[in-house]
Amino acid sequence: MSGHLKITRLPIAYDPDLGAESRDLVAGLNQETGQLISGAAGSSPYLRRLIEQEAVWIGEALSGPKQALAGVFDDCRALAPDQLKPGLRQAKRRVALLTALCDLSGGWSLEEVTTALTNFGGLSADVAIKAEIAALIRRKKLPGLTEADVETAGGLSILAMGKMGAYELNYSSDIDLICLFDETRFDPDDFFEVRQAMARATRNMCTTLSDRTADGYVFRTDLRLRPDPSVTPACLSMEAAERYYESLGRTWERAAYIKARPCAGDLAAGEAFLKTLRPFVWRRHLDFAAIQDAHDMRLRIRENKGTGGPITVPGHDMKLGRGGIREIEFFTQTRQLIAGGRDEGLRLRGTVEGLAALAHKDWIQPEVATRLSAHYRSHREVEHRIQMVHDAQTHKMPNSGEGIARVACLMGEDPAELQAKIHRRLVEVHELTEDFFAPDAAARPQPVIPDGFDESVIGRWRGYPALRSERGAQIFDRLKPELLNRLARTAKPAESLLALDGFLAGLPAGVQLFSLFEANPQLLDLLVDIVGTSYELAGFLSRNSGVFDAVIGGSFFEDWPGSAVLRSGLEAVLELEDDYETQLDSARRWCKEWHFRIGVHHLRGLLDAKAAGAQYSELAEAVIQALFPRVIRQFSVKYGPPPGAGPIVIAMGSLGAGQINAQSDLDIIVVYDPQDIEMSQGRKSLATRSYYARLTQALITALSAPMSQGRLYEVDMRLRPSGNKGPVATSWSAFTHYQENEAWVWEHLALTRARVIAGEPRLMQEFETFRRSVIARQRSQVKVLAEVAHMRDRLASAKTSSGVWDAKTGAGRMMDIELLAQAGALLAQSAQRDVANGLEQAVAGGWLDAADALVLQKAYALYWSVQTAARQLSGGSLDKETMGEGGALFLSRSAGYGCLEDLEQALEQAYKNCAAIISRTLQKETGHADDGETGS
Numbered sequence: 001m002s003g004h005l006k007i008t009r010l011p012i013a014y015d016p017d018l019g020a021e022s023r024d025l026v027a028g029l030n031q032e033t034g035q036l037i038s039g040a041a042g043s044s045p046y047l048r049r050l051i052e053q054e055a056v057w058i059g060e061a062l063s064g065p066k067q068a069l070a071g072v073f074d075d076c077r078a079l080a081p082d083q084l085k086p087g088l089r090q091a092k093r094r095v096a097l098l099t100a101l102c103d104l105s106g107g108w109s110l111e112e113v114t115t116a117l118t119n120f121g122g123l124s125a126d127v128a129i130k131a132e133i134a135a136l137i138r139r140k141k142l143p144g145l146t147e148a149d150v151e152t153a154g155g156l157s158i159l160a161m162g163k164m165g166a167y168e169l170n171y172s173s174d175i176d177l178i179c180l181f182d183e184t185r186f187d188p189d190d191f192f193e194v195r196q197a198m199a200r201a202t203r204n205m206c207t208t209l210s211d212r213t214a215d216g217y218v219f220r221t222d223l224r225l226r227p228d229p230s231v232t233p234a235c236l237s238m239e240a241a242e243r244y245y246e247s248l249g250r251t252w253e254r255a256a257y258i259k260a261r262p263c264a265g266d267l268a269a270g271e272a273f274l275k276t277l278r279p280f281v282w283r284r285h286l287d288f289a290a291i292q293d294a295h296d297m298r299l300r301i302r303e304n305k306g307t308g309g310p311i312t313v314p315g316h317d318m319k320l321g322r323g324g325i326r327e328i329e330f331f332t333q334t335r336q337l338i339a340g341g342r343d344e345g346l347r348l349r350g351t352v353e354g355l356a357a358l359a360h361k362d363w364i365q366p367e368v369a370t371r372l373s374a375h376y377r378s379h380r381e382v383e384h385r386i387q388m389v390h391d392a393q394t395h396k397m398p399n400s401g402e403g404i405a406r407v408a409c410l411m412g413e414d415p416a417e418l419q420a421k422i423h424r425r426l427v428e429v430h431e432l433t434e435d436f437f438a439p440d441a442a443a444r445p446q447p448v449i450p451d452g453f454d455e456s457v458i459g460r461w462r463g464y465p466a467l468r469s470e471r472g473a474q475i476f477d478r479l480k481p482e483l484l485n486r487l488a489r490t491a492k493p494a495e496s497l498l499a500l501d502g503f504l505a506g507l508p509a510g511v512q513l514f515s516l517f518e519a520n521p522q523l524l525d526l527l528v529d530i531v532g533t534s535y536e537l538a539g540f541l542s543r544n545s546g547v548f549d550a551v552i553g554g555s556f557f558e559d560w561p562g563s564a565v566l567r568s569g570l571e572a573v574l575e576l577e578d579d580y581e582t583q584l585d586s587a588r589r590w591c592k593e594w595h596f597r598i599g600v601h602h603l604r605g606l607l608d609a610k611a612a613g614a615q616y617s618e619l620a621e622a623v624i625q626a627l628f629p630r631v632i633r634q635f636s637v638k639y640g641p642p643p644g645a646g647p648i649v650i651a652m653g654s655l656g657a658g659q660i661n662a663q664s665d666l667d668i669i670v671v672y673d674p675q676d677i678e679m680s681q682g683r684k685s686l687a688t689r690s691y692y693a694r695l696t697q698a699l700i701t702a703l704s705a706p707m708s709q710g711r712l713y714e715v716d717m718r719l720r721p722s723g724n725k726g727p728v729a730t731s732w733s734a735f736t737h738y739q740e741n742e743a744w745v746w747e748h749l750a751l752t753r754a755r756v757i758a759g760e761p762r763l764m765q766e767f768e769t770f771r772r773s774v775i776a777r778q779r780s781q782v783k784v785l786a787e788v789a790h791m792r793d794r795l796a797s798a799k800t801s802s803g804v805w806d807a808k809t810g811a812g813r814m815m816d817i818e819l820l821a822q823a824g825a826l827l828a829q830s831a832q833r834d835v836a837n838g839l840e841q842a843v844a845g846g847w848l849d850a851a852d853a854l855v856l857q858k859a860y861a862l863y864w865s866v867q868t869a870a871r872q873l874s875g876g877s878l879d880k881e882t883m884g885e886g887g888a889l890f891l892s893r894s895a896g897y898g899c900l901e902d903l904e905q906a907l908e909q910a911y912k913n914c915a916a917i918i919s920r921t922l923q924k925e926t927g928h929a930d931d932g933e934t935g936s
Contacts, residue, residue: 640682
C-alpha cells in the first residue's frame with residue numbers, strides 16, 4: 001500500500017526483532033512508512049508493543065490518519081456501557097499509536113498531536129461520566145431527572161485544567177479535572193442525596209479511565225486541583241466552589257484557571273461557572289503581586305522536587321527543572337494574571353498563544369516571545385519523546401547514554417548534538433525568565449540619606465496600614481533604598497520626605513502598589529514628582545492607588561484622544577459587565593484613571609490649564625453620555641420606558657462652557673417632554689412627573705453615590721427653573737414657559753452657557769433651537785447691565801474671597817468677568833459660550849472699551865491657570881506657607897511666571913484693574929456705583 005501519511009522527517013532506523021504481524025505490516029508499506037514503523041518500534045518498547053497489538057488497524061489507518069482518528073472517536077461514542085472499559089482502552093492504544101507515528105513522521109505539528117490527545121481525553125471523560133449519570137437516573141438516585149438529562153450529564157460539568165485545558169496534553173499525561181454540578185437543577189431538599197450521587201459518579205468515571213486492566217488504561221485522572229481536596233467530595237456544587245474561591249482562593253488557583261475550560265458533561269453550565277469566576281481569576285487592577293506568589297511557588301517546587309540544581313542535560317527534569325517548561329508557563333501565566341483583568345485579549349489558554357498576545361500588547365519584547373515560544377515547543381517535543389519510550393509519566397531526560405540515544409533516535413538527532421541543543425535552550429530559558437521573578441538583590445542601590453532627612457519619619461512607616469503586613473513590609477524594604485535615593489535627588493529632600501510620609505500614611509494597603517513599583521521602578525519618579533508637588537493629587541493617590549495601572553498601559557503619555565474615543569472606550573468597559581452596580585463601579589475606576597492622566601499631564605507641563613479644563617469637561621461629558629442610557633435602562637426594568645420623549649441632560653455653567661477643573665461640581669438640568677402621557681407602562685407604573693423626578697435622582701445617584709471605587713462627581717442642580725424649590729426634572733412645556741415668561745435676567749445669562757450633552761436626539765435639537773431663540777430676543781442694554789450690577793452686589797454680600805490665591809470669587813475675578821461676558825453674549829444675541837467671545841461682543845456693542853476687554857481677557861486666562869492649578873494642589877483654599885516648594889513651582893509655571901512672588905503681585909494688580917474696569921463700565925452704562933473698585 002502507498003499510504004497517505006505525509007512524511008517530512010525520519011527517525012534513525014533500528015533493526016528490531018518485530019513479530020510476524022508487524023513484519024508483514026512493514027513489508028506491505030512503502031519504504032518510508034516501513035522505515036518509520038521500524039524506527040519507532042526499535043526506539044520505543046511502548047510503541048513496539050502498540051504496533052504489534054494494532055498492526056492490522058494501523059496499516060489501514062496510515063492511509064488517512066485524520067479520518068481514522070474520527071472513526072475511533074465515533075466508535076467510542078457508540079460503546080455500550082458493558083464495553084466501555086475495553087473499548088476506551090483499545091481506542092487509547094489506537095489514538096496514541098496513530099498520533100505518535102504522525103508526530104515522528106513530521107506529518108502532524110505539535111499542536112495537531114496535542115489537540116488529538118486532548119480531544120480524546122475530553123471524549124473519554126464525557127462518555128464515561130454520561131454512562132454513570134444514566135445509571136444513576138435509571139436507579140432513581142438523581143431526583144427529578146429523566147433520560148433526557150443524560151445529554152447534559154444531569155448538570156455535572158467537568159473542567160479540564162492544566163495542559164488538557166490548553167489543548168497541550170502529553171502522551172502519558174494525567175488529566176487534571178475539576179468536577180462540579182449545578183445545584184440549581186435540583187430541589188434544595190434533595191441536595192445531600194444528589195451530592196453523594198454526583199461524587200459516586202465522579203469516582204466511578206475516574207475508575208473507568210484509570211484502572212489498569214489486561215487492556216491497559218485510558219488516562220490517569222487527578223482531581224486534586226478542586227477546592228480543598230483533602231476534605232471535599234470528588235464532585236462539588238458550583239455554589240460551594242464559587243464561595244471557596246471568593247473567600248479562600250489563592251494565586252496558584254487563579255493561575256490554574258487561566259487554562260480551565262469545560263470539556264465534558266454539561267458544557268453550558270461549565271461555561272457559566274467560569275464566567276462567575278472571572279473576578280477571582282482576573283483582577284481589575286494590574287496584579288504585580290502575582291510575581292512574588294509565582295516566584296514562591298517556583299522555589300517550593302524546586303525544593304520539593306529537587307529540581308533546583310545546575311543545568312545538566314542527563315537526568316534533567318524538562319518540566320520542573322531550571323529553564324524547563326514550567327518556567328515558561330509561569331512566566332506567561334504570571335504576566336497574564338498581571339494584566340488580564342484589564343485586557344481580555346490576554347485571557348488565552350495556550351502558552352504559545354499567550355506569549356504572542358503579551359508581545360502584541362507590549363508586555364514583553366517580541367523577540368522574547370519568539371524565543372520562549374520556540375524553546376517551549378522544543379521542550380514539549382523532547383518531553384513527548386521521553387514519554388514515548390516507555391509510556392511513563394516522566395519529564396526527566398534519561399541518565400544513561402542508551403536512554404538518551406533512544407530519545408535522540410525518536411527525534412532524528414545525533415545524541416551529542418541533541419544534548420548540546422537542549423542545554424543551550426535550558427540556559428536561555430532560565431536567563432529570560434529568572435530576572436522577571438527574582439531580580440538580583442545585590443544590584444539594588446543602597447539608600448542615600450542626605451542631611452536634613454528626619455529619620456523619625458522613616459521610622460514610623462512600619463506602623464502605617466500599608467506596611468503592617470509582613471509581605472507588604474518585605475516588598476517595601478526592597479523598594480526603600482531606591483525610593484530614598486530618588487527623594488534625595490529632589491530640590492527639597494526633607495520636604496519631599498514629608499510629602500511621601502503623608503502619602504504612605506493614607507494608603508490602606510500596600511502589597512499590590514509596592515509590587516507595581518518593584519516591577520516598574522520608573523513609576524517612582526512619577527510618585528516622587530506627585531507627592532512633592534500636589535498634596536491633593538497625592539491624597540487622591542493614597543485612596544486610589546490603582547490608577548497607577550494606567551501609566552503602565554503604554555498610551556498614558558500619548559495625545560488626548562478626544563470625546564468620541566473616550567465615549568467608545570467607556571462603552572466598551574461597561575459592556576463587559578452585566579450587573580448595573582458593577583457597571584457604575586467600572587465607570588468610576590475608568591474615570592479616575594483618565595482624571596489622573598489629565599492631572600499628571602498638567603503637573604508635568606504636557607498641557608496648559610486651558611487644555612486641562614477642556615479635557616476634564618470632555619471626560620465628564622463622556623461619563624454622562626455613557627451612563628445616562630444605562631440609568632434609564634435600569635430604571636425601566638421596574639417602571640417601564642420613559643413616557644413621552646426625553647429626557648435630556650443640559651450642562652450649565654463651566655461644564656456647559658466646556659471648561660471645568662479637577663474638583664468642579666457638575667451643573668446640570670434634566671428636561672423631558674411628556675407628550676400628554678400621564679403614566680409610565682411598567683411592572684410598577686408611575687405618574688410621568690414622578691417618573692422623571694425619580695429617574696433624575698437615579699442619575700444623580702449614579703454620578704455621585706460613594707461606592708467601592710468612590711464617587712464620580714458632585715452634582716449641582718440649582719440652575720434649574722425655580723432653583724432648589726423646583727422639581728429636579730422639568731417638563732419641556734414648563735421649562736419653555738418659565739424661560740419665556742418668568743425667568744430672571746440672570747437665568748437668561750446662565751442660558752448663554754447652556755449646552756445639551758445627552759438624551760433623546762429630537763428634544764436635544766429642540767432645546768438648542770429654543771436656547772438660541774431666547775438669546776436672540778431684543779433686550780434693554782441698560783436693564784441687563786443694571787441687573788448685572790445688582791448681581792455683583794449680591795455675590796459680594798454672599799461670597800467673599802478666601803485670599804489672593806482664590807481667583808474665582810470676588811471683585812475683578814473669574815465670576816465677575818464671566819458675568820460681564822455673559823451680558824455681552826446676551827445683548828449681542830450670540831449663541832457662543834466662551835468668555836472671550838462674550839467680551840468681544842460687548843466691545844462690538846459699544847459699551848465695553850476694546851483695551852479694557854483685552855485686559856479682562858488676559859486676566860481671565862491668568863485666573864483660570866491659577867484656579868486649575870490650585871485645584872490640583874488643594875481641595876480648599878491655598879496657603880503660601882504650606883503649599884511647599886513643588887506646589888509653588890507648579891502654580892507659578894502653570895500661570896507662566898518664574899516665581900510665586902511675581903505671580904502674587906500680578907494677581908493682586910489684575911484683581912484691582914479688572915474690578916475697576918467692570919465697575920467703571922457698569923457705572924457708565926447704568927449710573928450704578930458699587931464698592932468693587934479696589935478688588936478685595
